[in-house]
Amino acid sequence: MAQGLRIEPLDATFGAVVTGLSLAALTDAQWQAVHEAWLRHALLIFPDQHLGREQQIALGRRFGPLEFDIAAISNVRKDGSVRPEAGNDDVIKVLKGNMGWHADSTYMPVQAKGAVFTAEVVPAQGGDTGFADMRAAWDALDPAMQARLEGLSAYHSLHYSQARIGHAHRENSEYSGYGFHDGPVPRRPLVKVHPETGRKSLLIGRHAHAIPGLSAAESEQLLDELVSFACQPPRVYHHRWSVGDAIIWDNRCLLHRATPWDMTQPRVMWHTRLAGDPVSEAALAAA
Numbered sequence: 001m002a003q004g005l006r007i008e009p010l011d012a013t014f015g016a017v018v019t020g021l022s023l024a025a026l027t028d029a030q031w032q033a034v035h036e037a038w039l040r041h042a043l044l045i046f047p048d049q050h051l052g053r054e055q056q057i058a059l060g061r062r063f064g065p066l067e068f069d070i071a072a073i074s075n076v077r078k079d080g081s082v083r084p085e086a087g088n089d090d091v092i093k094v095l096k097g098n099m100g101w102h103a104d105s106t107y108m109p110v111q112a113k114g115a116v117f118t119a120e121v122v123p124a125q126g127g128d129t130g131f132a133d134m135r136a137a138w139d140a141l142d143p144a145m146q147a148r149l150e151g152l153s154a155y156h157s158l159h160y161s162q163a164r165i166g167h168a169h170r171e172n173s174e175y176s177g178y179g180f181h182d183g184p185v186p187r188r189p190l191v192k193v194h195p196e197t198g199r200k201s202l203l204i205g206r207h208a209h210a211i212p213g214l215s216a217a218e219s220e221q222l223l224d225e226l227v228s229f230a231c232q233p234p235r236v237y238h239h240r241w242s243v244g245d246a247i248i249w250d251n252r253c254l255l256h257r258a259t260p261w262d263m264t265q266p267r268v269m270w271h272t273r274l275a276g277d278p279v280s281e282a283a284l285a286a287a
Helices: 028-041 053-061 090-097 134-140 143-150 158-164 216-230
Strands: 006-009 016-019 043-046 066-074 114-121 129-133 153-156 187-189 191-193 200-202 236-239 246-250 254-258 268-274
Touching (some): 006 028, 016 028, 028 043, 028 246, 053 114, 053 246, 187 191, 246 254
Antiparallel strands (some): 006 016, 043 246, 066 268, 114 246, 114 268, 129 236, 191 200
C-alpha cells in the first residue's frame, strides 16, 4: 500500500474510509491503491478534500472517459435563491426522484461506470446519501431465486420512474432533460457480472420495469420485493455529508439514493459521472 494511505472498511458488506492522501495530488502509487480499493470496496469516502471543479474532473478522468464532466445536484438556482419545494419545479421533481434507490444511467444506452461526488453546501439535518451493495444482495438470495433471476431482464426508463411518483416530465422543462431521451428504452439483465471483478450483482432500482414474460403487476411486485430485500443491513450505508467530503462509487454493483431534508435549506453537491465501457455496459439487443 502507498505510504501514509489508510483504508478503514465500513461496518457493512462494502465501503471504506480513505485518509492520508490528497485526491488533488495523487502519486501513481496512491492512484493504484485507490483504484484497487475501489474495485474491492465499491464505495470510497475521502473526508476533508475540498476539491475544486477542475480537480474533481481531473480525478474522474483517471478512471477513464466521462459521461459528463461535472454537474450541480442542487436546489439552489444560479442566482443563489433556493427553489421552492411546493409548486411544479421540475428540478425539485428530479431531486425527489433521486430519493428512490437507483443506479445511474441504466436508462441510457450505456450504463455509467461510477461517479465522483463532492459536497459544497450541506443542510443542518438530512440530505444524507444512501448506498446499497448489490453484490452482497445477490449472494444473500436463496438458490431458487438466483436460478429464477438468471434468465430475466427488465427495461429501464427515467420517464417511467418519474411518472411512477407523479412527476411526469414536461416538454420544455427547466430541467435540462438529461436522461429523458427519445431513443429506445434499454433492456438490461437482472443479474449483472462485473466486468473487472467477475462478481455477480443485482441490477435493479427505480428505473427498472416491464420484465419480459411477466405481467406489469408481476414485474412491479418482483422488482419492488428485490429492492426491499436488497437494501437492508448489513448491505446499506448512509453517508452524513460534511463540506469538503468526496465519495467515489462503483455504479456497476451499488444502488444509491438521496434522503430527504428541509428544502428551505440549500444543498449543493457536485457530480462527475464516469462513462461506462460501451461493450460491458451496453443494453441488451432488442428482443
